[in-house]
Amino acid sequence: MQVYERPDHPWIKDKSYYVAPLNYDEKVSAQRTAAEGADISPQLYDSTIRKILLTPGLRPTIHGMVRIAELLEGIGVKHFTSNIHWWKDPQPEALEWAVAEAILKANFSFDTSITLDTAWSDDWRRGAEDLAELGMVRPVFLFQPMREDRGKRSPEKTYDRVREIMGGIKDMGLRPGLMITDVGRASWEDLVGLSRAGIEAGADLLNVTDSGSSLSHHGMRVLLNSLRKELDTDVEFLVHTHDDFGLGTPVAIETVLQGDSIELSFNGISDRAGFPSFEETIVCLESMYGLPSGYDMKLVSQICELVKQESIAPHPWKALSGDHAFMLDLPYSAAPALEKGRGSFPPVWNCVDPSWLGYAPQMNWLRQFMYGPVVESKLRSLGLPTDKASADEFRAVLSREFASMKEYPIWVEEEAFDELAQLTLGERGK
Template identity: 25%
Template sequence: MSKNNNKVILFDTTMRDGELTPGVKMNLKEKIRIAELLEAIGIDIIEVGYPGRYAKDFEEVAQISQLLKTSTICGLASGNPDEILAVAKAIKNADKGRIHTYNSVNLNHQSGAIDEEVLSQIKDSVSLARNYCEDVEWSAFDATRSNPDFLCKSIETAINSGATTINIPDSLGLATSEEFSQLITRVFNLVPNIDKAIVSVHCHNDLGLAVANSIAALDCGVRQIECAINGLGARKGNADLEEVVMAILNSKSYRVEVDTSLISTASELVSKITGIG
């Protein structure tokens, strides 16, 4: 995918990662209201839940898949085939659906045999997802603490297996902007087929750098940012949707195609649902 294209794809995970916020749970009715508002804003990808792990999420993804028309509906799965099949089933009625699967790439420098086993798992899981959906995102879980050479090999394998988006998360929110940018730059320089996929980032806010790291990654070639309304998410949360949008609009170098007038409405709705401002 062209690094020169300046449109940034927005991926919202309010309803999936946001439910990892302590004390936060959303029901189907609430998720439908959030999803419809996200689509009205113009959010490209809406991650609704984790269908293979939670029965309620399966129902929510399936229901919302039938309601939305312009946004892509996404569900999360590990490399477990049953989880991937659950997402495929949940999004089967979506006009536009995505399977988002992940494998941990932080192997703590174990043996080469373990490396090969994980690469095989990546190939199998991405290939299986691609059998059911043309839009497959693969995430390198714990990428910032992994061996960089193995990370690059994992990404190459995922793309060769059919992944159309590659996500490089700062899963524990421990990287500085300089460290994160260096890692992203290394990926673009060393993964030979990186131009065949859109590269995404998913930054957590443990050091208060989720938005800064996400925006810095754009200059390295990233074209998708994963975020959440009000910065909801595990531990200290994710990159805040409104802050990401405003930073992109202020950058003059990149663009997003959203209705900014509705973002505050979404923030208020999610605050009301979750009790978190």
Template identity: 25%
Template sequence: MTRSYLAAPDLIWTGHINARSEVQDGFDRDRTVRFYDTTLRDGEQAVGVVFSADDKFRIACQLAELGIGRIESGFPRVSPEDTKAVERILAANLPSEIWGFARAVKADIDAHIELGTKSILIEIATSESKMKAYGFTRDKVVARIKEAIAHARAHGMRVNFFPVDATRSDLDFLRAMYQVAVEAGAQEVSVVDTIGACAPEAVEFLIRQVATWVGPDIPIHWHGHNDFGLATAAAIAAVRGGATWIQGTINGMGERAGNADICEVALALQCLYNVPVEMDLTKARQVSETVRKAGGYTVDRWKPVVGDALFTRESGAVASQFHMPDAIEPYSSKLVGAGRGIVLGKKSGLANIEIKTRELGLSLPEDRFAEVLARVKDRSVTTHALVSDDEFRSIVEAVAVAS
């Protein structure tokens, strides 16, 4: 059962210009956009990231809580640890569908059959450069597509055909490969921008083309990367073009510049385009932190959806408007389960002092705010850092004693 989420209008402050027909037209709002998470496989391909089986199981459980429709459990032939992770995830009976990943190789598919995987994404290269790199001819690609899909279907598996580097493939050949895959039994297809080289406008065009090639009964997935910083924009274009599923990862982790960040895509679709999504974004920060810790990396404090500083204000000019969130933020922090706060530093103003004094329950006459502010700024400049609450208390006490 699809769980649909759409932000309440009073929590979105993006402006009337987004309501214009040229922005809003073209989206099917009767259909909830769903997400296929590939953090455990494509996300782990980020350089230096190694998830344990326990990590993968924990992440999968939190992805299910986030409302992710499909979770790619992994590629068991990579290692015994990956096999163990797939086994545990399948055995957990999570509400999300659990999918496997395989190349168009019988042994890859058999590894999933042995574990009990019921749905599988099968990949093979279709661009000239990728086929050359693998030593494939076009005829060999056709044969492997037919054999792999037929083998999976013979074992009762649901199949998604995943043509690697689709966006750089010859369109006539790509069309033929989609049709070969569907005729072989694939029930779904992916449009794959393996190296993140497709402009959003081209994405929308290609999704529409693929829809005409495979027909209305075949769901279309979009899989994009962020090499030009356009992964979210490309995913939105894919939805407008008719994609049913968006593939991506938590925190946008992955090869090179990463994958589409599914939480960013979900937020943008709701807040900018009024499109319902299958994701409870109030859980996004929790799963983001879990994935970061497991992967041994951090994200920018200003990262959309999950950044620590999104709803924290240091600047005095902005802090003076803190009581009116819609004046300084495009959407309510409630949408992503975040708190709001004021911090103190070089850029702070009198409003910061007033708010922080009240927040900490300190007694400070208003005519002493300027002196406290001067000391706060001096401290921040000296340390090249924010002033902590404890440091602020000490400053207030020192000013009070001096007066």
């Protein structure tokens, strides 16, 4: 991966971010060395659609999922993952199959890997063969390793099945992938044994899945490096984790910095506690670590909004994609933005310029702005009078607006504020 030259100042102006210069210090850089001796290049796999399909309470549509796939291709996604479950039924889940079929038929430019839960089915080939005809490049089969409280099948029987499937998929002219679930709580001997069986049989992807988010980002680093050293392989490792401890994105960043690949979703959408966020990961890697993303960052806002429409809105305070993310929400940020301009450098309030990601800074009117000189600064920016009588009159208008609001969000949207100001004081400004 290309690395920016260390800047002389704590920002890089053409990207308009302003982060701590310590991030680029040699002592920090020395801590993020990829796995020793490994000739690998980390890849970002998008799992947004996969995770929407698994999020409780949603009613996804095939059309909506294809719309998201179109933007994924537009932003530059090169690797796409999805699931198809049989849920121990003779037939696959209809919606998951239909979505996969529609996306494969659309012939997008990204590679498509699909995880199948048919490893112990007598007819495990069927789904893989049907999907391969549609253009799937890699079927991934999942296996559970042994741990102290789990012992249904002998390791030897499992390894034989892994070899059978990986070898069979390779014989079909496809690229076999092996998913090992719950790696953080697995027996180390069985984790190594499963991995080795799959790789020796032809697996070109080891999907290291920390199903319960049991590993910290430091623990994940040790596991990945130890496993690669033990296996003595350059096969691609793809990490899958969740956000149960709020560590989804840190684990993703740690994984990439170690030279391994990671599954991500826009808005962090997922079942359970969410997923490592695609937008957070690429923005952080570029701005704090100097690793160019290669994505069309201007489309970040569009894809986050579309995922919101087709699934569920992120928490308002969610980094980058939440409604509060680029809000000038305190007088300390609002006043300088009004005086210097919202596009001034360095950014007034955030460490990145929102326009880099296709956003614009918001300045909805909040109760905090009723105090101090913010009202006057805002009126001045609109070319309206700012004398005491005018400002007091307009504060009274705003107070009545606030009093009429009973539910979140209790703020006056910027366009409504501008209209109120013109209606109240416009004639005086002429």
